[in-house]
Amino acid sequence: KLYGTDDTLYDTDTKKWITGSQGFKDSLEFLQTIYSEGLGPELDQALDVNIGSRVSTELLPEGKLAMAVDGSWLPGGWISGENAWPEWEETIG
Known part of the structure; x- marks a missing residue:
């Protein structure tokens, strides 16, 4: 499925x-x-090679970004470690 639509992006047949x-x-x-x-x-922000890291470790956790189009793996970095963000589930939903 093409997320947010009823259509697909690739026909497997x-x-x-x-x-x-x-x-x-x-x-x-x-x-x-x-x-x-x-x-x-x-x-210049979008083309920054560090934008992915900044989104997950700075912009979202600090409330400086309202929405990020990313994958289901994104919260994995918030569970534990150097950039843990324990409140992510309550904040994002």
């Missing part, structure tokens, strides 16, 4: 990517809205 579905178009429109309305990071 034909082994082809699906790039023209309504869900695909809606996803791209969502990203366009984020950046055209200034809701995303500045270009």
